[in-house]
Amino acid sequence: MQDVVENLSRLIRDAASRRRPLCIRGGGTKDFYGGEIRGDVLDTKPLRGIVSYEPTELVISARAGTPLVEIEAALQEKGQVLPFEPPHFDRPPQPEAPQPPAEGQLSIAPVPTEEKLATLGGCVATGLSGPRRAYAGAVRDFVLGARILDGKGAELHFGGQVMKNVAGYDVSRLTVGALGTLGVILEVSLKVLPAPAAEATLRLAAGPDEAITLMNDWGSKPLPVTATAYRAGSLSVRLSGAPSAVAAAAKKIGGETMDATHAAQFWSDIREQRAAFYAGNQALWRLSIKPTTPPLDLAGPQLIEWGGALRWLRSDADAKVIREAAARAGGHATLFRAVDKTAGVFHPLSPGLAKIHRRLKEAFDPAGILNPGRMYPDF
Amino acid sequence: MTLSAIHRARPRDPLPEALLGELRARLGDRLATSAAAREQHGKDESAHPITPPDAVAFPTSTAEVAEIARLCARDGVPMIAFGVGTSVEGHVLAIHGGVCLDLSRMNRVLAVHVDDLDARVEAGVTRKQLNRHLHGSGLFFPIDPGADATIGGMAATRASGTNAVRYGTMRENVLGLTVVLADGRVIHTGGRARKSSAGYDLTRLFVGSEGTLGIITEITLRLHPQPEAVSAAVCAFPTVDAAVRTVIQTIQLGVPIARCELLDTLTVQAVNRYSKLSLREAPMLFMEFHGTPAGVEEQARTVQELAKELGGMDFEWATQQEDRNRLWQARHDAYLACRQVRPGSRAFTTDVCVPISRLAECIAATNEDITRASMPVALFGHVGDGNFHLVIPIDETRPADLEEAEAINRRVVSRALEMGGTCTGEHGVGIGKLDYLDAEHGDAMSVMRSLKEALDPRNLLNPGKVIRVRDS
Ligand SMILES: Cc1cc2nc3c(=O)[nH]c(=O)nc-3n(C[C@H](O)[C@H](O)[C@H](O)COP(=O)(O)OP(=O)(O)OC[C@H]3O[C@@H](n4cnc5c(N)ncnc54)[C@H](O)[C@@H]3O)c2cc1C
Numbered sequence: 001m002q003d004v005v006e007n008l009s010r011l012i013r014d015a016a017s018r019r020r021p022l023c024i025r026g027g028g029t030k031d032f033y034g035g036e037i038r039g040d041v042l043d044t045k046p047l048r049g050i051v052s053y054e055p056t057e058l059v060i061s062a063r064a065g066t067p068l069v070e071i072e073a074a075l076q077e078k079g080q081v082l083p084f085e086p087p088h089f090d091r092p093p094q095p096e097a098p099q100p101p102a103e104g105q106l107s108i109a110p111v112p113t114e115e116k117l118a119t120l121g122g123c124v125a126t127g128l129s130g131p132r133r134a135y136a137g138a139v140r141d142f143v144l145g146a147r148i149l150d151g152k153g154a155e156l157h158f159g160g161q162v163m164k165n166v167a168g169y170d171v172s173r174l175t176v177g178a179l180g181t182l183g184v185i186l187e188v189s190l191k192v193l194p195a196p197a198a199e200a201t202l203r204l205a206a207g208p209d210e211a212i213t214l215m216n217d218w219g220s221k222p223l224p225v226t227a228t229a230y231r232a233g234s235l236s237v238r239l240s241g242a243p244s245a246v247a248a249a250a251k252k253i254g255g256e257t258m259d260a261t262h263a264a265q266f267w268s269d270i271r272e273q274r275a276a277f278y279a280g281n282q283a284l285w286r287l288s289i290k291p292t293t294p295p296l297d298l299a300g301p302q303l304i305e306w307g308g309a310l311r312w313l314r315s316d317a318d319a320k321v322i323r324e325a326a327a328r329a330g331g332h333a334t335l336f337r338a339v340d341k342t343a344g345v346f347h348p349l350s351p352g353l354a355k356i357h358r359r360l361k362e363a364f365d366p367a368g369i370l371n372p373g374r375m376y377p378d379f
Numbered sequence: 380m381t382l383s384a385i386h387r388a389r390p391r392d393p394l395p396e397a398l399l400g401e402l403r404a405r406l407g408d409r410l411a412t413s414a415a416a417r418e419q420h421g422k423d424e425s426a427h428p429i430t431p432p433d434a435v436a437f438p439t440s441t442a443e444v445a446e447i448a449r450l451c452a453r454d455g456v457p458m459i460a461f462g463v464g465t466s467v468e469g470h471v472l473a474i475h476g477g478v479c480l481d482l483s484r485m486n487r488v489l490a491v492h493v494d495d496l497d498a499r500v501e502a503g504v505t506r507k508q509l510n511r512h513l514h515g516s517g518l519f520f521p522i523d524p525g526a527d528a529t530i531g532g533m534a535a536t537r538a539s540g541t542n543a544v545r546y547g548t549m550r551e552n553v554l555g556l557t558v559v560l561a562d563g564r565v566i567h568t569g570g571r572a573r574k575s576s577a578g579y580d581l582t583r584l585f586v587g588s589e590g591t592l593g594i595i596t597e598i599t600l601r602l603h604p605q606p607e608a609v610s611a612a613v614c615a616f617p618t619v620d621a622a623v624r625t626v627i628q629t630i631q632l633g634v635p636i637a638r639c640e641l642l643d644t645l646t647v648q649a650v651n652r653y654s655k656l657s658l659r660e661a662p663m664l665f666m667e668f669h670g671t672p673a674g675v676e677e678q679a680r681t682v683q684e685l686a687k688e689l690g691g692m693d694f695e696w697a698t699q700q701e702d703r704n705r706l707w708q709a710r711h712d713a714y715l716a717c718r719q720v721r722p723g724s725r726a727f728t729t730d731v732c733v734p735i736s737r738l739a740e741c742i743a744a745t746n747e748d749i750t751r752a753s754m755p756v757a758l759f760g761h762v763g764d765g766n767f768h769l770v771i772p773i774d775e776t777r778p779a780d781l782e783e784a785e786a787i788n789r790r791v792v793s794r795a796l797e798m799g800g801t802c803t804g805e806h807g808v809g810i811g812k813l814d815y816l817d818a819e820h821g822d823a824m825s826v827m828r829s830l831k832e833a834l835d836p837r838n839l840l841n842p843g844k845v846i847r848v849r850d851s
Contacts, residue, residue, distance in 0.1 A: 056631045057736045140580065141551050156823040162732045163764040164548060164804040166537045166587055167812065167819050168845060169827050173550075173583045182579075194633030216494050220517065222607045222670060245674040288572040292494040309572060331572030347577035352566045357578055359833035364826065375578070 001063070004046045005186060009153035011042060012184065016151060016367040024180040024371055026065055026119030028111030029090040030126050032337055034179050035345050036373035041108050044121050047186060050074055059144065059161045061189040064121030071120060075192055083193045084139050085130030087271050088118035121185045127177025130271040131227035131238070134219075134291075134306030140176035142191045148175060148183035151365025161189045174360075180371040181379065182364040196226070196240035198247075201263035204235045204255035208295040211235040212308045216292050219307040223249045229270050230304040231277055238267060270305070277303045277312070283338040285313040285322055289331035296325055312336075319343030346375060391476035394433045398454045402436060402478070405446060409437040409484075420479040424526065424714075425467040425811070426725035426773055426781065432459055432473035437484050441557055441565060441596040444480060448594065449563030451478055452839060458561075459841050460590040462503065462532025465524070467728050468809025470536065470589055474843045480594060482531050488512045489597065496602045497554060497571055502531025502595050509600075518602040521546035524805075525711040531595045536807040537587030541710065544630070544763035545637040545669065546603060548805070553586050557597035561835040571599060584830070589807055590841040592834045606637075606669035610679060611697040611706055614686050615661040619643050619746060619758070621689040622662045623739045626762045628685050630735055634678050638667035639763035640710055643746075646717060646757040646770075653716030654709035659693055664762075665710050667703070717757040717770035724772035727784035731795035732766040732804025741798055742767060748787055754780065756787070766804035793818075808845045816846070 015022050021039030031037060047065035055078035062071055068088055075081055124146070129138045145159030158172035159165055175182050206214060211230040215237075218225045224241035237253060239246045250257070258266065269275040278284065287296065291308035300315030315322065319335065320343075326333035332347035349357060354376075361368065361379045368379060402410050411417070412434045421431030438444045451458050457477025464471050473479060485501035488509060492498065493516050500509060507527045509520050522533060523540035532538075534556065539548035546552070555569030569582040585593055616622040622641055629636055642650065642663045651658055664686070668678045683694050697703045709716075718726045733741045742758070749756045749769070760767025771787060773780035792802045792815050802815035817824055824846070831838070831846050838848045 054736060056627075057734055058631070059734065137547070137551065140583070141547070150826060154822055154825075156826055157821065158823050160801060161734050161799050162801050162804065163735070164539055164543065164732050164761075164766050165801040166805055166807045167801045167803050168808060168816055168824075169592075169830055170537070170550065170583045170587050171823065171826060171830070174580055176580065178579055220494065220496060220604050222604055224674075242674055242677055244677060245671055248671055248673055290492070290495045290497075290571040292492070329572075330570050332570070332577050334577065349578055350566075352560075352564055353568075353578065353581070356566065356581065356834065360579055360584075360830065363829035363833045 001047070001049075005149070005155060008042065008184060009149055009155065012149055012151065012153040012369070015040065015369045016153065019367055019369065021369050021372045023108055024125070024184050025111070026122040027067065027090060027115065027117040029088060029116050029118045030122050031110065033126055034374045035341065035377060037108060038373065039369070042184065044119060044184065047121070051187060055080060057161070058192050059189055060192055061161065061187060062120050063187050064119060064124075064185045066120050067117040068120060068123055069117060076195070079195050080192045081195045082142070082190065083132060083136040084142055085132045085271055086118070086123040086139060087128055087130050087273065089272060090116045090118045091272065091274070120188055124176055124185055124188050125178065125180045131229065131267055131305060134309055135226045136193075140173045143172055143176055143188060144191055145189040146172040146175055146185060147187040148185050150183045151367055151370050155186070156183070159189070163191065179374045181361060181375050183370065198243040199238060199240045199260070199263070200246050200250050201236060201238045201258040201266065202250060202253055202255035203258055204237070204253075205233060206230070206235045207233065208304070211304065212292065212294060215304070215307040218253065219291065223252065225249070225307075227267055228305060228307050232301075236266065238263070277301065277314070280314070281339065282314045282316060283340075284336045285315060286334045286336040287311040287313060287322070287326045287329070287331060288334075289326055289329035293329040296329070298322060298325055323347060344377070349376065394456060394476070394478070395454050398450055398456060399434065401450055402434065402447065405443070406436055406438070409439070411435040411437070420461055420464065420471065420481060421473055423464050423466045423469060423471050425469060426727045426775070426784075427469040427472055427810070430472035430474055432479035433476045435479045435481055437481050439484050441559065444482075444559045444594055444596050445563045445565050447478065447480060448559050448561065452562045452837070455837060455839065457839050457842050458594065460531070460535065460594045462529030462535070463505065463527070465526035465528050466532065466536060466809060467806050468803075468811035470807060470809035470841075470844060472810065474810065482596070483529065485596060491516065491602075492571070493518060495571060496604070497599055498602055499597060499599045500530050501597055502529060504530050506530065506533065513602065517605050519605055520600060521603055522549055522552060523711070525714055530598050530600065534586050534595050534598050535588065535590050537805075539761070539764075539805045541638040541640055541707065541761060543761060544639055545635055549586055550583060552601045553582055553598055554601055555599035556582055556585055556595050558585055558593035558595055560593050561837065561840050569599065587807070589809065589845050591831060591845045592840060594840070608672040608675045609667065609669055609703065610675050611665070611667040611703045612679060612694060613658065613697070613706065614664050614666070614691045614694045615659045616663070616686070616692070617661070617690045619662045620739055620743055621691070622664050623742055623762060625664065625682070625686045625689050625691060627735055627738060629682050630763060632681065634681055635670070636666060636678060636682065636763060637669040638665065639761070640665040641760055641762040641767065642710070642713060643758040645720065645755055646713055646759040649716040649720050649757060650709050650713055653719055654705070654712055656705075656709055661692075665706060713759050714770060718772055720755050720757065721772035721774070724774050727771040727773050727781070727788070728806065729769040729771075729788050729791045730766070730803045730806040731791055731800055732764065733795050733798045733800030735765050737798040737800070738762060738765050741794060741800070744794055745769070745791055748790055752787060753783060761805070764804070765800070810844060813845075813847065
């Protein structure tokens with residue numbers, strides 16, 4: 001494996017000396033996400049395999065190119081899970097869902113469908129988490145350590161496999177969600193948890209205001225809620241934990257119980273964006289805001305998750321209007337999927353923050369070759 | 380470099396008279412230069428010798444902190460943020476002189492959003508003050524280092540406490556920050572949204588930076604609902620090893636235990652004396668379970684079974700809030716209690732954290748170090764996360780004591796590193812752990828150094844801590 005790393009390091013050093021951008025890519029399942037993609041592809045798939053997994057330790061370490069399915073299968077065998085339920089996005093999305101520009105326009109070749117498998121590296125670099133996120137924590141909360149190659153091709157190791165570590169700056173988590181702009185992730189150690197012993201999904205009829213109130217109300221009580229989703233008059237809530245706790249909470253919440261197969265499919269469709277809501281070509285916005293915000297007065301259908309803290313919006317409304325609404329609600333808006341991304345994918349940074357971002361980028365990647373433009377146009 | 384060498388080698392220039400005048404004009408009597416005030420701000424709770432700053436400022440707003448920072452930056456004067464000085468690795472010592480910014484007067488709880496489960500506080504609010512403020516709201520803030528530290532200091536040290544197994548550390552519970560940068564500019568990171576803001580996760584970069592990247596003036600925190608049911612228990616064990624094995628099995632079974640603390644026999648004796656308790660003088664676990672009444676009972680029963688199989692005795696419940704408070708206050712005071720084991724001594728502490736599967740082995744080997752030590756050394760810790768401490772009481776008049784303590788620390792740290800652990804699980808680096816960082820991180824130190832240079836190019840923020848830049 002060290003030869004694979006050395007090869008990557010050589011490619012980086014070479015690119016740095018020629019100032020040629022590199023596009024870091026695993027399974028290519030999240031090519032649609034973020035800003036511009038350009039440069040020579042740096043394929044992480046050869047970095048494959050679980051490096052260590054000691055179920056009793058509740059820690060797994062795997063190379064960045066390892067498919068998430070492989071990791072999840074290994075965990076499942078021992079009754080454990082990735083608590084943040086990362087979306088894979090590796091099945092072909094709905095036929096009409098917004099895609100990156102058609103072949104020919106995309107500056108790099110798309111990954112053939114059969115090779116489209118979400119990798120651990122992409123999961124950590126995008127920092128995306130699924131329905132359980134609001135209740136269990138995000139990817140970054142489970143990253144214990146990481147090994148990366150910086151923009152000079154140097155191999156660096158941050159954090160480790162311990163639960164708590166305050167020995168210096170929290171660099172391993174800085175790379176989470178940095179979209180590869182700070183380094184090529186080689187290996188990650190994650191904290192995992194036992195799979196819940198019991199699960200139940202309930203469905204309640206509710207209007208949007210009532211649904212937001214209910215979600216927040218559950219969130220402020222010691223109930224074993226692990227997912228919530230609201231769409232068009234229907235509020236779904238998942239409970240997970242010890243059978244007695246799930247049963248007691250189900251009684252308190254009420255509503256109609258979904259059968260287990262149907263429920264599993266339902267949450268998977270939410271997580272993987274295969275629900276009908278995500279179909280079609282209209283821009284998909286993701287608004288991360290304070291959870292008690294009442295239904296947003298924005299044009300277009302909305303789907304609410306994370307106890308009210310996450311609002312998905314299909315809308316052609318002006319980006320500025322959407323971003324202002326998100327800011328007023330204490331958060332920010334991301335243009336998650338869209339054909340036209342000229343409005344910018346991520347919330348613009350204030351000049352002060354932008355300066356710090358540029359300095360951090362320089363510290364890791366002085367030649368500016370790692371995924372330039374993927375996060376913000378200028379670094 | 381040894382610690383004593385760090386204390387000796389400190390190039391420092393006197394504060395420019397003009398700067399002093401300007402600070403005084405702005406702050407009036409909120410600028411102190413008396414020997415008493417400076418000494419009080421030149422020490423922490425550790426055995427490090429007092430190293431006072433040249434002046435102490437008591438700002439009352441972000442704008443004032445920014446103004447002080449601008450002036451200090453102009454004159455190239457070091458700035459040391461100060462909460463209440465309860466850190467234990469020499470974090471606040473003014474080894475290069477400069478101005479100490481004591482933030483304890485910035486102590487307003489700015490907002491509590493009960494429905495959103497968050498609060499915004501000024502940096503000088505202490506954890507107990509916040510929880511008093513939350514009383515009756517149904518919410519609480521779980522991070523509880525033994526001392527009544529400030530939220531700013533806790534964010535700066537990425538502190539944790541007895542609740543980390545279940546609720547995480549400051550890393551997971553800070554949503555956003557207001558930070559004054561080295562040049563006096565003010566930035567806001569994160570926000571009230573659960574997902575951190577767009578761009579890099581600057582919040583997590585400042586959390587744990589020990590005042591070396593910026594001065595935190597406001598913090599948005601995540602709050603948690605008070606559990607419906609709480610029950611605490613203590614259990615004595617024939618050996619430390621049996622207690623540790625009980626913890627490991629509990630964690631591995633996925634029991635969502637909220638608190639899980641180990642005290643060795645010496646610690647229990649010290650705690651009995653200090654907190655007037657009458658616990659059986661044997662290795663002990665202090666535990667607490669949070670959840671629904673049914674859930675709590677189930678958890679507790681599981682752990683009780685495990686403990687019994689490993690020889691646990693006198694499993695005793697504390698269901699009354701009052702009894703629980705007494706128990707946890709006693710645990711929080713364990714450090715002070717252990718210091719009293721040798722009256723008049725100062726305490727040298729260690730703080731390693733290892734993977735749970737190596738914990739029993741690590742503690743067993745550490746116990747051999749303890750047996751060989753010439754002074755009574757206590758061992759206790761947050762074993763639920765693999766983190767434990769030694770308290771080594773040292774007599775300041777005996778230089779050999781400090782040497783011996785450092786030697787023990789070196790052994791404990793290198794053992795932890797060999798086991799894939801860290802030299803510090805919660806106390807932080809300060810100056811005490813500087814030397815171990817290279818061993819732990821290797822080349823990654825160069826990136827940390829360039830992060831420091833990116834945010835504080837002139838090395839004015841708490842210089843000489845966490846990272847050595849050029850001549851610091
Ligand atoms: C009895 C006892 C028990 C303890 N138990 C624990 C424990 O269980 N877990 C644990 O983690 N720690 C523990 N500690 C250590 C200590 O309480 C923590 O490190 C605490 O977070 C320090 O907070 P403080 O307000 O005292 O900060 P200070 O000691 O005043 O400062 C600590 C560091 O943070 C910086 N700083 C302070 N405020 C700010 C700010 N606003 N902005 C930027 N930088 C700032 C300082 O420059 C310094 O580097 C314990 C200490 C004692 C004495």
